[in-house]
Amino acid sequence: MLDEIEDLYRRTAPAGVEATSLRYLAERAERVAVRQGVLEPVARSDDAGVMVTVLAGGGQGYAATSDLTEAGLRRAFARAKGWAEATAGRGVVDFARVPRSSARAEHESPVKTPWESLPLPAKVDLLRAACEGLAADPRIVDRWAGLVGIDTDTLLLTSDGGRVRQRRRALIPQLAATANEGAETVRRTFGGGAWGRLGGLEVLEDTGFQAAPARLAREALELLAAPDCPTGTMDLLLAPDQMILQIHESIGHPLELDRILGDERNYAGTSFVTLDMFGSYQYGSPLLDVTFDPTRAEELGSYAFDDEGTPATREYVIRGGVLLRPLGGATSQARAGVAGVANARATSWNRPPIDRMANLNLEPGDSSLAALVGRVERGVYMETNCSWSIDDSRNKFQFGCEYGRVIEGGELKGVVKKPNYRGVSATFWRNLTGVGDGSTFQVHGVPNCGKGEPNQVIRVGHATPACLFAGVEVFGGAS
Amino acid sequence: MSGLDAGVDVTGQAAAREGFEALARALDGLLEGDEVYLASFSGEDSDFVRFNRGEVRQAGAVTQRTLTLDLARGRRHASGTLTLAGDLEVDRPRLARLVRDLREALGHLPEDPYFLYATEPRSSERTDAGALPEGAAAVAAVQAAAQGRDLVGIWASGAIHAGFASSLGQRNWYSTRSFNLDWSFYHRADKAVKAGYAGFTWDEAAFRRKVDWAGEQLRAVARPARTIAPGRYRVFLAPAAVHEVVSILCWDGFGLKAHRTKQTPFLKLVEGEARLDPRVTLVEHTAGGVAPNFQEQGFLRPDAVPLLRAGGYAECLVSPRSAQEYGVATNGASAGEAPESLDLAAGDLPQAEALARLDRGIWVGNLWYLNYSDRSACRTTGMTRFATFWVEGGEVVAPLDVMRFDETVYRMLGDNLVALTAERELILDANTYGGRSTSSARLPGALVDDFTFTL
The missing domain is CATH 3.30.2290.10 (PmbA/TldD superfamily)
Incomplete structure (x- = not known):
């Protein structure tokens, strides 16, 4: 198919324009899930299409189509050219100034045990066992186990000679146990759905999927009997499966260069970060080191080239707490005149690339979990995000977690339900007082980051240790 | 043009x-x-x-x-x-x-x-x-x-x-x-x-x-902005803000599966431990919306399904799968059992009098990024966004710096609901995830006392 697409591109791209490109994406996915011991309908999808772009007179237009015939591509190029001409001289930038890719490369994410290697009945058996493992008590009123296998092929061709072909395979494992008593319901999940990684079925072993159901069911029942999280200003110890949301919402999004340039102000929002902050702004305490790293093979947002054909490299965006560079791809960099990263990504063939997070990781420190707990006189430990909300400048946030434990006198104590906390990004990270070491470090993936107009939902990766914060406003439920 | x-x-x-x-x-x-x-x-x-x-x-x-x-x-x-x-x-x-x-x-x-x-x-x-x-x-x-x-x-x-x-x-x-x-x-x-x-x-x-x-x-x-301290304020929620509140409730609020598995945010309402204001009536009004009236198993949707009636829980949206699982009839809901054509009944407050009735408080043009902060209690958090103003003597005084709220819907559309506007606005969903949305909502504005801002 890829050869056919390449041949079609050569035959259908219009002459007499400044540049053209074609981005092909084919994604096959299968979702298998068991709920309450019953197999849900198995859902398979086979999606393929192209987005072509035309640069003419400094204007740029795109057209996306699932019609991959020669006639279909000719129509798409004609529409893209029409849009380029109609908007020439009306753009936020002279698109002729944006660097174009001539990269030629092939990249494939590593897989040890391919999704297809396990027949469907065996997958069903595996999920039945997981679902059964969640059935610890009649108070568990809903239980669910699911797997999604995704295989994505992309090909980027440019009139500058570029040809980048990439294949990424991902697995997203999910578990959920809902417990109820009277008018109180609690839920415990497998990392909030954020254990997705690139790879095959080996992800199940790497993430502890098969051992998780019994623990999740037990913890759901513990929560039913637990008191509400205490209220007050105190230390807060966050597990990696909550840290990922904290990083995502209050570091990742505010550093996206397209937000800083204003593109997202009508939808996803703006940013409290301004261009003059890079290189000097103290974003967090000196313990805060954050990298943009699409090269970490198992993370959900890994790739060798972004969707504009820029080679992906690992870069520090915050080091020693100091803000260094934004998350902006080639187009945003040309507009802003600052160095960025290779993060222009599109969710599929039918949406144009915009600035995204890929993998954004908080680098490990030197404290064990026991050492972090031992430093807390009065505080709360929180695991697994279940609620997220932040203002449109990415400053005033409030997050909720599934599971909490009180920390007193340097020791983990009883379980508490409905743990919530709120704060302000611009000051929160400066109160980072402890960073977990490699033993606390976990690799997660967020499968549903939404942004862009037209809207796009994309998969991103976050890896992080547990982290300790001082002086945080913590509270529980409404009761 | x-x-x-x-x-x-x-x-x-x-x-x-x-x-x-x-x-x-x-x-x-x-x-x-x-x-x-x-x-x-x-x-x-x-x-x-x-x-x-x-x-x-x-x-x-x-x-x-x-x-x-x-x-x-x-x-x-x-x-x-x-x-x-x-x-x-x-x-x-x-x-x-x-x-x-x-x-x-x-x-x-x-x-x-x-x-x-x-x-x-x-x-x-x-x-x-x-x-x-x-x-x-x-x-x-x-x-x-x-x-x-x-x-x-x-x-x-x-x-x-x-x-x-x-x-x-x-x-x-x-x-x-x-x-x-x-x-x-x-x-x-x-x-x-x-x-x-x-x-x-x-x-x-x-x-x-x-x-x-x-x-x-x-x-x-463009006037100089005002910052307020956290606390409770009288607010007028414009229809776009009410839309955000109602939209978060669509997340597990009205589906039979969420209802039967006790995951609905209206659990206290269903259990009789809480009540909304009797003026609150919410309908999935397919006949008044712009979405298709059929779903993926071929069932047609009725013109209207009452979801909340006079402040109480009315009916659930029932997909064919849930119908079969729980032994009830389907009403043509899709698998997600979420409304697509919402209709919140109008009240009696003339829109033109809303500022005067607000008198002193906050005119909230839009809310944003809502989520549950305690689902069992139907408590939600979110932010003010866009044109939101401090009002005194029924006059706009200053734009407000953004504020976070944390408030239960039982207070917002229950004990503290002062009035709903007589005029309603039809909002055609602008979302384009995967494809252009055909969802819509017809909603009044809401005057609410003691609305809790926290940050």
């Missing part, structure tokens, strides 16, 4: 309809023995133009066609979704391969005890041609409206298609041509006015009125 294409089938609504029928005929010919198929079709021919600072950021077009096929033999069934070329000669062999794959999968799958589909064919058709501006004309109109102001947003327009076919002979078809301009005027930083103009027939005068209204609001937003 010149360049209207009124009544002209420029994006191939008729062709899309014919293509759908041809697909169904092709599928009819692929079945063996007692096999049954259910096929859901979706497609669009859309233009998207993204603006920032009154200039074009990205402009383009998307043509997409998708078919989800559920192949059944008795209670065994398997489904697959295929992106289509829209050319039957290309798609026919791919459909044949999909049917073969699904037939092979049937041999490995157990019977599905919750499988339910429409067995009494009820065909339907709805086609609205609309009158939309051509793309270049739309760009020119938007840029002219900006008039040097900092405009950011998106123009989306074109045809949206949906269809259902089954081997039992049922055919349902939906095709509309619409536009949705969703934009903001910015003053500086996060101080801005949000506006929208959406519909099926472009009306230059209506658009000018929207632009003029946003321009007036922008002048108010």
Whole structure:
């Protein structure tokens, strides 16, 4: 198919324009899930299409189509050219100034045990066992186990000679146990759905999927009997499966260069970060080191080239707490005149690339979990995000977690339900007082980051240790 | 505006309809023995133009066609979704391969005890041609409206298609041509006015009125801002803000599965431990919305399903799967059991008197990024956004710096509800995840006492 697409591109791209490109994406996915011991309908999808772009007179237009015939591509190029001409001289930038890719490369994410290697009945058996493992008590009123296998092929061709072909395979494992008593319901999940990684079925072993159901069911029942999280200003110890949301919402999004340039102000929002902050702004305490790293093979947002054909490299965006560079791809960099990263990504063939997070990781420190707990006189430990909300400048946030434990006198104590906390990004990270070491470090993936107009939902990766914060406003439920 | 294409089938609504029928005929010919198929079709021919600072950021077009096929033999069934070329000669062999794959999968799958589909064919058709501006004309109109102001947003327009076919002979078809301009005027930083103009027939005068209204609001937003301390305040929630509150409640609020598994945020309402104000009546009003009235197993939706009636819980949205699982009748809900055509009953407060009745407090133009902070208690958190003002003596005094709220819906639309406006606004959803939304909501504004701001 890829050869056919390449041949079609050569035959259908219009002459007499400044540049053209074609981005092909084919994604096959299968979702298998068991709920309450019953197999849900198995859902398979086979999606393929192209987005072509035309640069003419400094204007740029795109057209996306699932019609991959020669006639279909000719129509798409004609529409893209029409849009380029109609908007020439009306753009936020002279698109002729944006660097174009001539990269030629092939990249494939590593897989040890391919999704297809396990027949469907065996997958069903595996999920039945997981679902059964969640059935610890009649108070568990809903239980669910699911797997999604995704295989994505992309090909980027440019009139500058570029040809980048990439294949990424991902697995997203999910578990959920809902417990109820009277008018109180609690839920415990497998990392909030954020254990997705690139790879095959080996992800199940790497993430502890098969051992998780019994623990999740037990913890759901513990929560039913637990008191509400205490209220007050105190230390807060966050597990990696909550840290990922904290990083995502209050570091990742505010550093996206397209937000800083204003593109997202009508939808996803703006940013409290301004261009003059890079290189000097103290974003967090000196313990805060954050990298943009699409090269970490198992993370959900890994790739060798972004969707504009820029080679992906690992870069520090915050080091020693100091803000260094934004998350902006080639187009945003040309507009802003600052160095960025290779993060222009599109969710599929039918949406144009915009600035995204890929993998954004908080680098490990030197404290064990026991050492972090031992430093807390009065505080709360929180695991697994279940609620997220932040203002449109990415400053005033409030997050909720599934599971909490009180920390007193340097020791983990009883379980508490409905743990919530709120704060302000611009000051929160400066109160980072402890960073977990490699033993606390976990690799997660967020499968549903939404942004862009037209809207796009994309998969991103976050890896992080547990982290300790001082002086945080913590509270529980409404009761 | 010149360049209207009124009544002209420029994006191939008729062709899309014919293509759908041809697909169904092709599928009819692929079945063996007692096999049954259910096929859901979706497609669009859309233009998207993204603006920032009154200039074009990205402009383009998307043509997409998708078919989800559920192949059944008795209670065994398997489904697959295929992106289509829209050319039957290309798609026919791919459909044949999909049917073969699904037939092979049937041999490995157990019977599905919750499988339910429409067995009494009820065909339907709805086609609205609309009158939309051509793309270049739309760009020119938007840029002219900006008039040097900092405009950011998106123009989306074109045809949206949906269809259902089954081997039992049922055919349902939906095709509309619409536009949705969703934009903001910015003053500086996060101080801005949000506006929208959406519909099926472009009306230059209506658009000018929207632009003029946003321009007036922008002048108010440009005044020196005020910061308030956390606490409880009297607020007026404009319809767009009420929409955000009602939208978060659609997340597990009205589906039978969430109801029976105790995950509904209305658990206390259902258990009789809480009550909303008797003036709160919410309906899934398919007949008054713009979404298709059929779903993926071929069931038609009734014109209206009452969700909240006089402050109490009324009925659930019931998908065929939940109907089978819990032994009740389906009311044509999709698998997610979420409303698509919301209708919140009007109250008796004239909109023109809302500022005066607010007297001293906060006029909230929009809320944003809501989530549950205690689902069992129906407590939500979120932010103010866009044009939100401090009001004294019934007059706008200053724009407000953004504030976080954390408040239960039982207080907001219960004990502390002062009034709902007599006038309502129809909001056509501007979301475009995967494809352009056909959801809508018709809502009043709400005057609320003691609304809790926390940060």
